[in-house]
Amino acid sequence: MKLFLLLILLSLLNYSNAGEDFDVRKHLSTVTRYSAVKDIADSNFVPSDIPQGCVPIHLNLVARHGTRSPTKKRIRELDNLTVRLEVLLKDAEKQNLPLERVPSWLRGWQSPWKGRLKGGELISRGEDELYDLGIRIRERFPNLFSEEYHPDIYTIKATQVPRASASAVAFGMGLFSGNGSLGPGHHRAFAVTSESRASDILLRFYDCCENYKDFRQRQEPAVDKLKEPIFDEITFTLVKRYGLNFTRQDISSLWFLCKQEASLLDITNQACSLFSPSEVSLLEWTDDLEVFILKGYGKSLNYRMGVPLLEDVVQSMERAIEAKEGRAPGIFEKARLRFAHAETVVPFSCLLGLFLEGNEFQQIQKEQPLQLPPKPPQKRKWRGSIVAPFAGNNMLVLYSCPTQAKSTSKYFVQVLHNEHPIPMPGCDGSVFCPFEVFKAKIVAPHQKHDYDTVCNPKPDKMEQKPVSSKLLLMYQWLFSSGKAMATYFFLAE
Secondary structure, three states, X not given: OHHHHHHHHHHHHHHHHOOXXXXXXXXXXXXXXXXXXXXXXXXXXXXXXXXXXXXXXXXXXXXXXXXXOOOHHHHHHHHHHHHHHHHHHHHHHHOOOOHHHOOXXXXXXXXXXXXXXXXXXXXXXXXXXXXXXXXXXXXXXXXXXXXXXXXXOEEEEEOOOHHHHHHHHHHXXXXXXXXXXXXXXXXXXXXXXXXXXXXXOOOOHHHHOHHHHHHHHHHHHHHHHHHHHHHHHXXXXXXXXHOOOOOHHHHHHXXXXXXXXXXXXXXXXXXXXXXXXXXXXXXXXXXXXXHHHHOOOOOOHHHHOOHHHHHHHHHHHHHHHHHHOOOOOOOOOOEEEEEEOHHHHHHHHHXXXXXXXXXXXXXXXXXXXXXXXXXXXXXXXXXXXXXXXXXXXXXXXXXXXXXXXXXXXXXXXXXXXXXXXXXXXXXXXXXXXXXXXXXXXXXXXXXXXXXXXXXXXXXXXXXXXXXXXXXXXXXXXXXXXXXOOOOOOOOXX
């Protein structure tokens, strides 16, 4: 008996020690807040210095809103979780199960958002994220932001969703702080413009794309089915670990609670403590799969519908070049700043070819399907926490450079993801790409797909295969022991 208790004690110690250096706040997929991951960069990549004499003349920013509260639907889910946990504890008591294994916080737990009728708004931490980002960008590019504010010099756009427009305001307050006459902070007024949700094909293209909405509605159940084995495995483990009769839905809700507590409240010793680091990694991966399939490289429709935004970025650069060359009279726009959502930032990152492995960029150019991100413990580039955390962003900086003997190019593009230079596969892995090469290799291949053609409903010419047969290959892949070699046919073109 003593030996048995000793073994249990040792296993608990090992379980605890396994997570000593594991910060769950960095593993929350797209619910990760910016401060937890903004300093993470690819250690295997060392960006080259900006060539001497090159100066930035224009900046494009595509940013996600900052950290927000849970939505109304999710608040109701947490209210239901409160009731469900009470039922589980009462059932355990009736069955005389060993309640000493049950974490004390579960007894009497109430949702921090109990009674809230509205949700999804930008919280104070989210305001800070964008305000600080605005200050850092101004400090990084002082020449770009030295002009007196004018709405045609610094264009600021946001979607009509309040958390996006609030993020734009917080960013602008940081960007222009000290340059006005309003209040003790010497703030100044600035304009934020929005398009109607019904017609915003630049920042909410996914809302205006009928083919995408149909695709997502059809595929969401299949994606949930794909995630089920992981949730079933973790449900089985947690039932044994804590003695409570958890269901798959309970685990899903507890994982969501973990993400909200850790990201919004810095609480990591409650819901998140139910899961081991390896379980968190698997749950994070299921979230990343969903982002990949429904918003990212899982289907080319996901990012092709974002081509109007990419074209808007290129057009703004071309106008900046014309102004620099003296070919365009009037005010010279220095920055075009946009604030939207993960559904905007993720497809835009895909249009640029970011976070691809090996020869995947060539596959994308040929419109071939990609494999799913590899299952932990295998490493992967595609992580929601990096691709699109709260306040995640892509900056495209246009530089004017003196003509070199080795190059006839005078203008170059640098892409910064979450403020870090990132290699562009379409430019041979360089972070400093000649503008004409950027247009020819990265932008032009997408432009053969017109937005209306991509998004207008088309009659199905082929009968859809049953979901079960489509998923068969994925189940085989999901639980394969080695590196996944199966081609991703689940959402093939």
